[in-house]
Amino acid sequence: MKDGGANIEALDHHVPKVAVIGADKDGLSLLPLLLKDNPLGKLALIVDPNREAMLFKLGELGYRVSGQIDLKISSDLEELKRVAGLRVIINSLQDEATAAALDDPALRDVEKLSPLGARLLLGARNLVSVRASGAPYVAREADLLATLREITDALHLSASREELFSVVLRVALESLRGERGSLMLVSRADGRLTMPVAVGMDEEVRRKIRVPIGSGIAGRMVQEKKPLLIRGKIDGGFAPPGTRRDVKCAVCVPLVSGGEVLGVLNVNSHESEDAFGEQDLNFLTNYASITASIVRRAIELDDMKLDSLKLDFLKDVEFFMSSTVPLRQRLGMICGKLSGVVPGLTAFIYLYDDTKRKLELGGSSVNGLKDATPVSLAMGEGLEGSVAVEDAEEVVLVDRCCEGRFRRAYVSFPLRAKGRFLGTLNGQISSVRGLTEFYESFLREAASYLADSVLRHLEEEREAARIQKLLSVDDIGIDIVSIREPRELMDKVTTAAAMLIGAEGAVLRLRKDAGKQRFQVVSSFGTDDRGVKERFLAVEKDVVAEAVRRNETTVCLDPEKGSPFIRSVMARPIHQKGMITGVLTLFNKVSETTHDNYGFTAVDKSLLSRFALYVERALSYLRQGTLSVASEGRDLSQCRLLDVERRVEEEVNRAKRFSRKFVLATLRFSWIKEYRPEAKAEFVGKFIDFTRKKVRTFDQLLTLDEDTLAFLLLETDERASRVFATLAEATSRHADFGKAFADGDVELYYGYSIYPDSGDNFADLFSRASQRTKLDLEKVFR
Structure with missing residues (x-):
């Protein structure tokens, strides 16, 4: 044996070399196979961190450190790069430091195997040698399949999924002497055939292959579960892109385990139409039946790892998304989590703004971008924008070459949930191994769950913001209804609406004149600039005319006449007694978080409609010269339908939590005798004061309009007719009201609904309570 100082380069450069890393049991057990003639190559180097221990083990095994063996031993992994003609490295250590050293560019083209994978390939290549000699090889086939059965349980535990599938394919290619081949698996995500490993195909092309079940040869094989031997030109079936034209012979067999087709194993040759025969088909069929169990176990093991990783990620997403920090910071924390899981990943999350129709950078794992100026992309702009286009699929791009130390990849996954496009999850990967199939699957699953979480929290936040704005509308609306001076009212309407x-x-x-369609400006806000005012009025006339014509809230985005001053306009008709008496118009919606201008939303339309109801009520009181009961300072709940709706919704939520009932009732005055408005208001006011003394202190009495009251009788399912009967009896005997009711000057009509018997929402409850019946005092109390 030559010691570490021997000159390795003096060996024959034309003989393929083999190196073993690790002088443990698995590595040294291959010496009997590697030291004799074998088709794998000549053993030239053994590397182990503990050189002295390695020498001792070799001596114990009977390999003397002398000229008996022509190989080198070393403790330095750099010696691998000095072996001329190195073809195979058998790694028995499988530690991170060794894996990093093996990813050196100088070793990129050297085949790396585990000890079990090497043993399997040695068996396959010995089979090829026997076949090439013309000797019978049935026994060798049996030996190879028997060996495969023995190592099935060990291989899927000792090798990564990528190495395992690679060894499976290499054994098939070596056994049949095929030049090209692939292992295809049925994706559990979309049911199409994907290609985890292939020989003789561009890496980026391989990753993009998706074959529908039933399409082409491979797709039909999944359905029919029958092996196939193909000779001659392949027409219409699936073959790897770029190789279909020159494939002259192919063997395709399904991978079946437990009655389920897991995928397809393909071996191709471009040398001869007779490259494979029936015996090869039988061998590959038997090989596939054993291989299928390895594939299934590898898939199950990967699924377990993926599920565990997903579960941890889901918990973190829920934790981050439930925090009170701004959404951008939450998404940034999620990007940081993803970067910690996927090696070499820099993550970005873009959210789609449907008002701007743009993608906004929501979060990033890059520290410098967290507080940077907001970044936006138009639909279809760049790779991220291309994924945002309707029905666009994910983008996965990988390096076609392996220059340099790191492999690079770029991914962009659309975030879609419940049919809505929410944004994109993007990543740039630069690492020793690049983007593996395992982490690609994880990112795809992460994007799916992230979309659901983002949608849920966006809806919750938007609903909370909507409710808060509705409460603000109610508060300001009450102030508007109570304003007595016309000028003050007009100015308050425009400033409050804009705010x-x-x-x-x-x-x-x-409206200036009754019966005419001419509307005069009575108040404005934000039009002090002459240029803005002129451009706005030019646009506003058309929008007002359209709103009046359609009799509904109208929105105009990017009007040509207003550019660049006016970018969005929204107008809502004002009604009095069923007639359009005015129009309230707003322009240039502004974001609460940025200075960008964009269009008015559906929420804005609903807010304006709610606000307009208060404006209509205030104008009605102003024209009548009267005030609402609430504005006179009486101790009543809010006098409006919208406030009744809010209170009923609150009570519905409370009743649901505590499984209780309540009654919503309405009482309406029908004025038979002509009363002056002031006299009506005084009559109703006294009736309310009297009525409040007849109901429980925690019941609520609210005013809907000048003639209608609403009752919320809490925590009871008592029939409201009894309440009204008691009320009617007391009313008929009252000194101020009894005579008016007895003379028929005023009549009462009542209706009621019970939660949840009559409905579980305001619309159903109020509809039922509005179906009123006359309260006949004489019939009840005679």
Whole structure:
């Protein structure tokens, strides 16, 4: 044996060389096979961190350190790069330091095997040698299959999924002397055939292959479960792109385990149409039946690892998304988590803004970008934008060459949930191993769950924001209803509308003459700039006319007449007694978080409609010269339908939590005798004061309009007719009301609903409570 100082380069360069890393049991057990003539190559080097221990083990095994063996021993992994003609490295250590050394560019083209994989390939190549000599090789086939059965249980535990599948394919190619081949598996994600490993195919092309079941030769084989020997030109069936034209012979067999087709094993030759025969087909069929169990176990093991990784990620996502920090910071933490899981990953999350129709950078694992100026991309712009296009699929790009120490990849996965496009999950990978199939699957699964989580939290946040804005509308609406001075009211309407909706300005127009469609500006906000005012009024006239024509809230985005001053306009008709008496218009919606301008949303339309109801009520009181009961300072709940809706919804939620019932009732005055507005208001006010003394202190009495009251009788399912009967009896005997009811000047009509018997939402409950019946005092109390 030559010691470490021997000159390895003096060996014959034309003889393929083999190196073994690790002088343990698995590595040294291969010496009897490697030291004799074998088709794998000549053993030239053994590397182990403990050189002295390695020499002792060799001596114990009977290999003397002398000229008996022509190989080198070393403790330095750098010696691998000095072996001329190195073809195979058998790694028995499988530690991180060794794996990093083996990814050196100088060793990139050297085949790496585990000890069990090497033993299997030695068996396959010996079979090829016997076949090439013309000797019978049936026995060798049996030996190879028997060996394969013995190592099935060990191989799937000792090798990575990539190495395992690679060895499976290499054994098939070596056994049949095929030049090209592939292992295809049925994806559990979409049911199509993917290609985890292939020989003779571009890496990027391999990753993109997706073959539907039933399509082509491979797809039909999954359905029929029958092996196939093909000679001559392949027409219409599946073959690896770039090789179909020159494939002259192919063997394709299904991988079946437990009655389930896991995939297809393909071996191709471009040398001769007679490269493979029936005996090869039988061998590969038997080989596939054993290989299928390895593949199944590898898939199950990977699934277990993937499920564990996913579970940890899901917990972290829920934790991050439930925090109170801004959404951008939460998404940044998720990107940081992904970068910690996937080696070499730099992660970015873009969210889709449906108002701007752009992708906004929501989070990144790059520290410098977390507080940077917001980044946005248009739909279809760049790789991220291309994924945002409707029905676009994910993008996975990998290096076609392996220059340098690191492999690089780029991925972009669309975030879709419940039919909605929410954004993209993007990553740049630069690592020794690049993007493995395992981590690609993890990122795909992570994108799916992230989309569900983002949608859920966005909906929760938007609903919370909507409710908060509705409460703000209610608060300001109450103030508006109580304003007595016309000028103060008009100015308050435009300033409040712009503030609530988030607009640069607003204009209120009212009808000048009854019966005409001419509306005069009575108040404006945000139109002090002459250029803005001129451009806005030019656009506003058209939008107002359209809103009046359609009699509904109308939105105009990017009007040509207003550019560049006016970018969005929204107008809502104001009604009085079923007639359009005015229009409230807002322009230039502004984001709460940025200075960008974008369009008005559906939420903005609903807020404006709610606000307009208060404006209509205030204008009605102003024209009548009266005030609402609430504005006179009476101790009542809010006098409006919208407030009744909010209170009922709150009570519905409380009743659901505690499994209780409540009654919603309405009482309406029908004025038979003509009363002046002031007299009506005084009559109703006294009736309310009297009624409050007749109900429980925790019941709620609310005013819907001048003639209608609403009752919330809490924590009871008592029929409201009894309550009204008691109320009616007391009313008929009251000094102030009894005579008016007895003379028929005023009549009462009542209706009620019971939660949850009549419904479980405001619309159903109020609809039922509005079906009123006349309260006949004489019939009840006579």
